[in-house]
Amino acid sequence: MSVLQIRTEQIIKDYPGTRALDDVSVCFDSGQVHALVGKNGSGKSTLVKIFAGAIKPSSGEFYLNDEKLHFNSTSDAYHKGIVSVYQEMSLVPGLSVAENIFLGRLPKKNQAIDWRKTYQMAGVLLQQMKVNIDPHEQVSRLSMWQMQVVEITKALSFNPKVIVLDEPTSALAQNEVQNLFTAIRALKDQGVIVIYITHKLQELPQIADTVSVLRDGKLVGTVQMNKVQQIDIVGMMFGEVKIQNRPTDIKVRDEIIMEVKNFSRHGWYRDVNFKLKRGEVLGIAGMLGSGRTELLRGIFGADPVDRGEVTIEGKTYKSANPIKMVKAGIGLTPENRKIQGLILIHSIKDNLCYASMNITADGWLENKRKRNALAERQVRELDIKVNDINAPCESLSGGNQQKVVVGNWLNTSPKIMLYDEPSRGIDVNAKQQIFEIMWDEARKGISTIFVSTELEELLEVCHRILIMRHGQIVDEVIPDEINVNELYEICMRGD
């Protein structure tokens, strides 16, 4: 089997205001699994999107076996044998495994679908993947890892030369990961170039042959997996981190405002206990799937909880719901602002006043004047950039949308704010403004719980950080006593 190679030469990708890829030259050989790691925004996805034909580089070339590649669309990349498997599943749940694999190109005999051949061909492919999945099975009945394997099998059915796997294990349980790895090794044995994007460094020794690290759009280096330790990779990912100074004038008071006791939800988190002080900014660190988002939602009453209770200012809540918790003085800015936080077709003004609806009204009668006043106050205080407060919320940028979500809650005069990934998908400036808001509110005595994947942010913003792993709080650290590499290491440990 001859060796294939995909290679980039000095690739640069510019977006307005940022350079997503900066002079990246990297080379991946067939028969190996090449891990691509880096923090969010480091340029990993930009690089693989170029391979997939989804975007074009601003300058630089890339080659497959010395053939220069020029993609105008994703189908160009397909024809050259480069396929991508993304985190979001593209399978149709109601159809069989075999149908999904050959969707849109089912084999035919005399104009009719040749079902026997479909199932037989799918069976052969699944066998190559060394997994035991019935091609007749309906996809909705498969477990997560099986769906992921079917996704990869579908990619394999195109006889690809390069397969890009984007965080394939992010939704998988521990034991399922091993099954997926078996399939990925089978893939590599067939002489395919496997590019593997992941956040989970602890997986690397098991599956990767080489590791390439990107940071701020630059390739920090490519190393052989068997010659490096995890801590070295973390160092490459983060580099020298400058942590900005947290204002020192915020006094955390001794008074406990909220206590969470024995909080458990089957499959997500268990026996979570912690206390939150008045005016404190408490961070929760943890990898994707550690249960941090679910914990916040549980406290807010957005999802049911199996066991445990929340006590706020002496009042205990056992089965909470958002209506009760809003009255109790909690606000939650959810993980996905577009789907969970905003009503995009409605105006900025309306979106700023939904949570405070009962406060702004006189009984059941709307008080439009009060509502306008509250909305305008938030626009002013949070510095939301709007031309017209009556324009639909979807017309705003991500950062301004996030501020609307925050303003919606500040209008309720909350005692406790829960922030779930508030900085996702917004620019640096807006991010900094959101942190300023948290501090301002803390000065007023509002307590904050802040969940983020970005560990540097937590170190920058919080007074105290809880670390979650597999649904449990395993450690508690003080930002001044730890650096980001150590924090990252604790988050990943024991996997």
Place this chain on the structure above:
Amino acid sequence: MENVAVPGLTFDRKKISIFLLDHIIELCLIILIIGLAFGANGFMTWANWMNILRANSLKGVIAFGMTMVIIAGLIDLSIGSIVGLAGVIVAVVCRELTGIGIDINVAAIIGIAICLVQAIATGWLHGFFQHKTGMPPFIVTLVTLNVFLGLAGRLSGGFPIANQFPEWFNQLGGGRIGGPNGIPIPAIVLLAAFFIVWFVMGYTTTGRATYAVGGNPESARLSGINVGKTKVIAFITVQLLAVLSGFMTAGQVMAGTFSFGKGWELDVIAAVVVGGTSFTGGAGKVSGTLVGVIFMGVIGNGMTLLNIDIHTQYIVKAVIVFLAVLLTSYRAQLKA
């Protein structure tokens, strides 16, 4: 043509097209009325206008409740059956109770009360099942459509139950204020229903919650809005208005008939949609529905005056609904 500069006004092509699109139905209605005034004999007369109101108020009343339901992101298909059932219930109650010597007025009031309770219970049931189980509202209310049609048929034995109502009940549907050519009572009920729903949707927390729930139920829930209660209120409102329409329909012909109102749900939805309410929920205006009701009434009346046969009328009305939805979708795209 030169740009016209008016002090304090700036012309923005996009804004103008949005304004025109927002008011296209009103514009069409005005053009239609002017056209018919010249083209159709007897159209622009007081008697004809009162006739239009009388004929269209019965369905129109329900349209305001349906607007609320559709803005909440729901649908209620059962209202046609409720119209028939309400008339049958009042007629049967009157017949049976007067049979055992109870005063006819008392009997009618008891019948009305039963219908109102039934409307509240049905609305609550729709909201409860839809919200708790996540069943599509289309299916939930399709079930009750058939159940209530069957119930009304059984209760009435399949025949009209005539001449059971007290005179004031008949007046609800057939009466006029100000003599034989006066304003029909159903038209007054229509206006009253319009003002109530218009006020609720525009000036109360319930109205705002309804828009929020239809716009994005998950965001609404996470903002502490009681989504279940909001849905139940919308469902109860449309049911109550359907029952009211049932009283008026039965009163107009002085009989309770189980098949009254059959198929009305589609006409009512058509009026709402022509009025610019979006089927995806979260957007729409009660005033638009009033225009929609009048529009559909005027076009039907005009076609009848012009001797266009009933089959052609169906086709014309269908095309109008199609164009209205097309405009609503186009407007949404333009604004985005």
